[in-house]
Amino acid sequence: MSGLHAVILAGGKGVRLRPYTSRLPKPLVPIGDQFSILEIVLAQLAQQGFSSVTLAIGYLGHLIRAFVNDGSRWNMSVDYVTEDTPLGTMGPVRTMLDRLPEHFLVMNGDVLTDIDFADVLRHHRAQNAPLTVATYAREVVIDFGVLSTVDRRVVHFVEKPTINYRVSMGVYGLSRRTLEPYTLGMPFGFDDLVLDLLARSEPPGEYPFDGYWLDIGRPDDYDRANAEFDSVKGTLLKGA
Template sequence: MHAVILAGGKGTRLLPYTTVLPKPLVPIGDNHSILDIILCQLAGAGFTSATLAINHLGRLIRAFAGDGSRWGITIDYAEENSPLSTVGPLFGLRDRLPETFLVMNGDVLTDLNYADLLTTHQRSGAPLTVATSPRTTHIEFGVLTLENRRVVGFTEKPAFTYRVSMGVYGMSRDTLQPYALGQALGFDRLILDLIDRRLFPATYDFGGFWLDIGRPDDYDVANRDFAKLQDLLLPEPVRTLVEAR
């Protein structure tokens, strides 16, 4: 099983931390970075190889991750010469990728079962499978329902729950074929393009723990609560397996 980790962003939302560190290397707790946790989880889930797509401060990511032997995963790199968004780096990897693979942002903190997501994608026959998590938005106003300029309903400060993308995907190599090498493309545009072509992506609905560390609020929560979260994110079997390797 192979994973592509998107680790090339500038992490502007996490400034000033990302002035000196790429976002995947910002510390979580006392002993880990986000990338360290992700690679531990992938190794524990049975992944044997990963490609790190790097750009901003990529030399630091290379120095940290090396060839992946620390985690028992073979790591190679794809370095962008210009910003290619989140899907664009994959176009130059087409000949190096297996038929199906995992793609994920390098700032995701979750206990999602990556292997099950990839297996589910393989079985779905879809061009793309999007891992989703529920998020609730609270409206801080009274919301009116209108008909013909009359108020026919009123809800005080309602809450709406949506399914949002977690930044983790199962993908098929054939999905990349229509796009040109060097084209900048994000997952938002890819999903809309697939919908327009009636090649509808599948979803992998997840109800467990998930934080987007690119958001300062989520990063603060991760550091504040990491002592409680460590056994969830890095359960003993995962730590033992990685240490044994």
């Protein structure tokens, strides 16, 4: 596969990451001493064969434009779509369908991972799913005894259970035909799309991943990313 295209969602205000995002859009927040999140992502996409990117920008979008420019620094072509009002995850993508190929990658602009983005898209095309979701295993330990009750009687008890589940990584394979039926210019989230596809018996596909992944959405995750960056830099930026 050559000439791959990615859509990077970079329009959010990054409220959970304040005060870091008070003057910088979240994708430009620095990781380590040298790179921003967006810089890492663009370098990875270029290394994996992506030749073009569309950036959906909003909050402090002029700073992203000034930093990325036309993408020539990464030997890619970069264009922009500006969100005047928040449209959710899939709403901005719906507005740009006329400039996208049939199959493309969509990702959040605050994802730090060593996933093979090109393979996600390759997998999406091969399985012919309407949407392919990259997923990651999470584990939550409940620090209490958990009770199930019926009519004020305990019917089941588990002491400090561990719950295992899979979460969306904020990385998707998507096809034009999937979004074409939805209303242009209306807020439309990832959750709206998944629930509608399930209701229509058109289930999304899964791309399970077990490598390195952080969603830089909270101060704790941001601090962890900076603490770990020197040890994972070589994996994230092969050859960069």
